[in-house]
Amino acid sequence: MNYHWNWHVFWEPSPNGTGTYLDMLLSGLVLTIETSLCAWIIALVLGAVVGVLRTLPSRAASWFGFAYVEFFRNMPLLVQLFLWFFVLPELLPRSWGLWLKQLTNAPFYTAAIGIGLFMSARVAEQTRSGINALPRGQRAAATALGLTTPQTYRYVLLPMAFRIILPPLTSEFLSTIKNTSVAITIGLIELTAEARAMQEFSFQVFEAFTAATILYLLVNIVVVIVMRFVERGVAVPGYIGGK
Amino acid sequence: MFANFDFDVIRRSLGYLFLDGMTFTLTLTGLATFGGIMFGTLIAMLRLSGSWLLSRFAGLYVDLMRSLPLVLVIFWFYFLVPYIGQWLTGATRPVRVGAFASSLITFTLFEAAYFSEIMRAGIQSISKGQPAAAQALGLTYAQTMRYVVLPQAFRNMLPVLLTQTIVLFQDTSLVYVLSIPDFLGAASKVAQRDGRLVEMYLFAALVYFVISCVASFGVRRLQARIAYVH
Amino acid sequence: MKCPRMSGRVFCLVLAAVLCTAQGEAEELSGTLRKIKDTGIINIGYRDSSIPFSYLDDNQKPIGFAIDICLAIVEAVKKQLKLDKLTVEFNPVTSSTRIPLLANGTIDLECGSTTNNPDRLKQVAFTNTHFLTATRFISKKSSKLNSIDDLKGKSVASTSGTTNIRQLTEANAARNLGINIIPAKEHAESFLMVETDRAVAAVLDDILLASFAAGSKEPEAFVISTDAFSKPEPYGIMLRKDDPAFKKVADDATAALYQGAEGQKLYDKWFMQKIPPKNLNLNVPIGAELKKAFAKPTDSPDPDSYKAM
Numbered sequence: 001m002n003y004h005w006n007w008h009v010f011w012e013p014s015p016n017g018t019g020t021y022l023d024m025l026l027s028g029l030v031l032t033i034e035t036s037l038c039a040w041i042i043a044l045v046l047g048a049v050v051g052v053l054r055t056l057p058s059r060a061a062s063w064f065g066f067a068y069v070e071f072f073r074n075m076p077l078l079v080q081l082f083l084w085f086f087v088l089p090e091l092l093p094r095s096w097g098l099w100l101k102q103l104t105n106a107p108f109y110t111a112a113i114g115i116g117l118f119m120s121a122r123v124a125e126q127t128r129s130g131i132n133a134l135p136r137g138q139r140a141a142a143t144a145l146g147l148t149t150p151q152t153y154r155y156v157l158l159p160m161a162f163r164i165i166l167p168p169l170t171s172e173f174l175s176t177i178k179n180t181s182v183a184i185t186i187g188l189i190e191l192t193a194e195a196r197a198m199q200e201f202s203f204q205v206f207e208a209f210t211a212a213t214i215l216y217l218l219v220n221i222v223v224v225i226v227m228r229f230v231e232r233g234v235a236v237p238g239y240i241g242g243k
Numbered sequence: 244m245f246a247n248f249d250f251d252v253i254r255r256s257l258g259y260l261f262l263d264g265m266t267f268t269l270t271l272t273g274l275a276t277f278g279g280i281m282f283g284t285l286i287a288m289l290r291l292s293g294s295w296l297l298s299r300f301a302g303l304y305v306d307l308m309r310s311l312p313l314v315l316v317i318f319w320f321y322f323l324v325p326y327i328g329q330w331l332t333g334a335t336r337p338v339r340v341g342a343f344a345s346s347l348i349t350f351t352l353f354e355a356a357y358f359s360e361i362m363r364a365g366i367q368s369i370s371k372g373q374p375a376a377a378q379a380l381g382l383t384y385a386q387t388m389r390y391v392v393l394p395q396a397f398r399n400m401l402p403v404l405l406t407q408t409i410v411l412f413q414d415t416s417l418v419y420v421l422s423i424p425d426f427l428g429a430a431s432k433v434a435q436r437d438g439r440l441v442e443m444y445l446f447a448a449l450v451y452f453v454i455s456c457v458a459s460f461g462v463r464r465l466q467a468r469i470a471y472v473h
Numbered sequence: 474m475k476c477p478r479m480s481g482r483v484f485c486l487v488l489a490a491v492l493c494t495a496q497g498e499a500e501e502l503s504g505t506l507r508k509i510k511d512t513g514i515i516n517i518g519y520r521d522s523s524i525p526f527s528y529l530d531d532n533q534k535p536i537g538f539a540i541d542i543c544l545a546i547v548e549a550v551k552k553q554l555k556l557d558k559l560t561v562e563f564n565p566v567t568s569s570t571r572i573p574l575l576a577n578g579t580i581d582l583e584c585g586s587t588t589n590n591p592d593r594l595k596q597v598a599f600t601n602t603h604f605l606t607a608t609r610f611i612s613k614k615s616s617k618l619n620s621i622d623d624l625k626g627k628s629v630a631s632t633s634g635t636t637n638i639r640q641l642t643e644a645n646a647a648r649n650l651g652i653n654i655i656p657a658k659e660h661a662e663s664f665l666m667v668e669t670d671r672a673v674a675a676v677l678d679d680i681l682l683a684s685f686a687a688g689s690k691e692p693e694a695f696v697i698s699t700d701a702f703s704k705p706e707p708y709g710i711m712l713r714k715d716d717p718a719f720k721k722v723a724d725d726a727t728a729a730l731y732q733g734a735e736g737q738k739l740y741d742k743w744f745m746q747k748i749p750p751k752n753l754n755l756n757v758p759i760g761a762e763l764k765k766a767f768a769k770p771t772d773s774p775d776p777d778s779y780k781a782m
Contacts, residue, residue, distance in 0.1 A: 016646060076414070078416045082448075083445070086444055196569065206322075217310050424565075438669075
């Protein structure tokens with residue numbers, strides 16, 4: 001019942017034939033980063049749109065935004081991924097369903113879109129609170145200047161709203177990176193999955209998970225530092241936290 | 244489109260799903276919330292304490308837990324807890340920990356980091372006059388915390404704490420990665436045994452959705468009622 | 474438990490066992506036997522869907538060929554330790570959690586469809602072999618996949634943590650097949666992927682494939698390949714490493730079971746008769762190699778040592 005430590009396992013060849021165990025983990029890391037970025041882009045675009053919808057004067061748009069956010073927030077991410085991956089192909093016409101199931105990178109696309117949609121609800125909420133945090137005079141002044149609603153959003157509200165919500169958006173991005181690990185259940189072999197595979201092939205449980213932990217921490221630190229640069233770069237001097 | 248589906252499988256497995264699966268999920272949620280808030284409050288107090296060492300330790304703990312995916316933490320604790328038990332109790336062999344105990348420890352410790360941030364915000368939001376007045380009345384630090392600060396902080400942050408509980412409730416579905424039988428795990432088992440993926444997963448999604456919706460609605464009502472009285 | 478002390482204890486234990494067989498008094502217990510005596514509980518790891526070795530029946534209770542063998546071991550332990558009551562607790566395990574859970578003490582015996590091989594022997598121990606099976610793949614007849622090379626460029630499922638997925642990974646690399654390997658958590662899930670056309674084939678031990686095909690909605694639609702990824706390899710019940718006292722009890726119990734008439738009856742019960750939950754008869758007569766392994770119980774991990782004469 002003693003655990004046999006073996007830190008050299010990282011340099012031992014993995015049964016994949018693609019190199020060492022360390023290579024396995026790094027390829028998982030690459031997939032984690034790719035999935036997170038794709039999901040984040042989807043989340044930003046959709047989230048911004050829905051967030052804006054929720055702040056529009058139109059009742060219909062507001063209701064749609066509310067329903068969208070409630071739908072994606074009230075189901076666990078895992079359940080949502082299962083719906084996209086297992087249920088959707090069965091509900092479509094047979095040939096489409098078959099095509100979806102046999103897609104070579106099905107887990108990747110499903111994970112990116114599923115996580116993207118899940119996070120878009122949260123980005124929508126952030127966008128909404130960002131827009132609502134702006135002084136009401138902004139919108140009034142824009143109307144007084146003769147700007148239409150789309151122009152108001154594009155030139156007055158959104159630029160400042162995004163700067164306000166940059167810090168919470170950073171933590172949402174970090175959340176997206178963490179959420180990619182949930183895709184292990186639909187077969188995406190990202191970092192956590194590779195650590196698990198390494199544990200199964202080499203029986204070195206703690207070495208594998210320590211490596212994965214360190215890699216996640218590194219990614220976190222890099223993202224936080226990069227976002228700090230971004231924040232400083234886009235800050236408007238003399239306005240809300242600008243220098 | 245729905246011709247091939249056998250929704251009767253849901254009715255046949257209702258007992259197993261709710262008596263075994265949902266009980267596990269709800270018990271885990273309840274106990275982990277309780278434990279998480281207790282431990283989280285402790286961590287928050289450590290962070291706000293004067294001692295640099297304690298404050299840094301608490302800060303590191305929170306940062307670590309918040310940087311790691313829950314799936315990874317679940318794997319860690321599942322394999323690690325028996326060895327920790329052996330080390331803590333000085334036993335000759337790893338302490339046997341069942342699936343439920345391991346999940347409970349995992350979720351309590353993981354969510355404590357999030358609860359601690361909430362409680363920290365709550366404690367910091369109490370006006371300085373309160374602890375000052377308590378000190379003037381001659382209360383010790385412990386008494387100030389117990390009778391003056393924490394009750395107010397807790398009451399102020401109640402909606403946020405409850406929202407985090409709903410998040411916890413949804414997160415418990417992740418024990419699926421270890422084939423631990425929570426509600427989703429139970430639905431999955433039936434789905435795979437009978438080949439009825441669509442029916443079971445749709446049903447599971449519906450149940451989670453309804454419970455979360457009702458809970459968030461309740462929290463919103465509560466939020467409206469607890470006005471921030473100052 | 475540190476090794477240097479263990480060797481001294483082992484000697485004492487063996488000596489005591491030899492000297493005190495009449496009274497059946499154990500001088501000093503250690504390891505698993507000590508744990509069982511102290512707690513009065515023995516923990517058995519079972520599988521969800523390794524039909525007919527270890528699986529859940531309609532009432533979600535673990536049953537199977539390996540479970541019955543384990544219960545025989547439990548009886549032997551009970552007699553050895555002279556306990557009036559020995560509670561048996563069942564813990565679910567999967568292919569990927571079975572070894573860590575055995576190592577960290579959550580289970581004492583893993584009763585399922587675990588292959589005994591030299592790699593695993595570095596981490597765990599096995600008792601006498603209870604089955605022999607080779608790794609093959611199952612596919613729908615309509616896919617017309619006959620050999621391993623036919624899997625080139627396709628999506629193939631297998632269960633994580635098994636020797637099967639490892640052999641598939643190695644074959645994929647060695648023969649440059651470019652197979653998209655989909656890992657599943659449990660055997661049932663691997664097979665389900667083929668049923669739902671998500672994968673064209675599933676790679677598992679051939680006996681498990683046979684039971685899945687037999688229990689599926691359309692058994693005739695599936696075919697198990699004749700091509701194998703490995704020679705027939707032995708299944709064994711897993712125990713913790715470095716625990717010779719417990720292993721001896723297990724070895725003696727299983728040897729007695731296999732060599733006696735009970736062993737043949739047990740085999741027939743699970744392989745030649747109707748089994749729950751769907752009352753199917755797998756109809757797999759005992760092979761020559763397994764007959765030899767039952768007559769002369771062995772825990773060897775080497776597939777070549779099982780060749781029939």
